[in-house]
Amino acid sequence: MRVIINDANILIDLVHLSLIDKFVLLPFDLKITDFVHEELHENQRHIIQGYIDDVKIELIITENEEDFINIATILDNTSGLSFEDCSVWHYANKLNGIILTGDGRLRKQATEEGISVKGIxxxxxxxxxxxxxxxxxxxxxxxxxxxxxxxxxxxxxxxxxxxxxxxxxxxxx
Known part of the structure; x- marks a missing residue:
């Protein structure tokens, strides 16, 4: 099953469109980083947390130093990306996954580095x-x-x- 690392903007759109309940049924291994999870507004985080609790979306907890260093390295070597964006990039690279984002800067820079990026x-x-x-x-x-x-x-x-x-x-x- 293909790994999808979700950026906040797509999840927010799916919540607004009332499609999040159908999105989690797709045959993908859906993941969200802890940094993106924290970036969500409280009501959005509450909705996504329900899918995490139901094991339909996996919450990636960044705990080891190597992951932090790799995220920080991406941040240092890119332009205009947030730490949250770089966490999505790092885990997509680490897990050979697809980034799901609506962020043009993240899409452009990650694609240039060979990461698969998709949108809404x-x-x-x-x-x-x-x-x-x-x-x-x-x-x-x-x-x-x-x-x-x-x-x-x-x-x-x-x-x-x-x-x-x-x-x-x-x-x-």
Whole structure:
């Protein structure tokens, strides 16, 4: 099962979209770092904690010095990333996982270093493929997401709207 290391922004969007309960059903090994967990607002952390307690999302606790050093090294060698971002990067690298983020800086810099990075549209695509949501539901929630998040990739959004309107999947690579 593929490891997914979650950044806060995707989890926050999934909570706002009321899709977090379906997200945790996807066939991925979902993880969140302790630093990202602490970054969430109290109500968001409470929701995510429920999925941690139910063992649907694993909370990675950073305890050893080597992990701290590696996170700090990433922080020192990158531009504009937070310690929380660097913790996601470190564990994705360590666990050969995918970073799930909407952060453009994290995406760009991690991708340049060979880390696989996906975003919210990857989640939508998988929710559709595994039939956890319908095309109509995906379109409705994507339209709502566009209202609350102006940083989404316009071309990819338009591609999905066109495909999903015709009830066709976007092929995942």
């Amino acid at each position: 549209l990857f989640v939508f695509d998988n929710l559709l493929i595994y039939k956890f949501i319908t095309f109509a539901d995906a379109l409705e929630r994507l339209n709502y997401l566009c209202q609350i998040n102006s940083r989404l990739p316009t071309n990819a959004i338009n591609e999905r709207i066109a495909s999903w309107t015709n009830e066709k999947h976007i092929l995942l690579i």
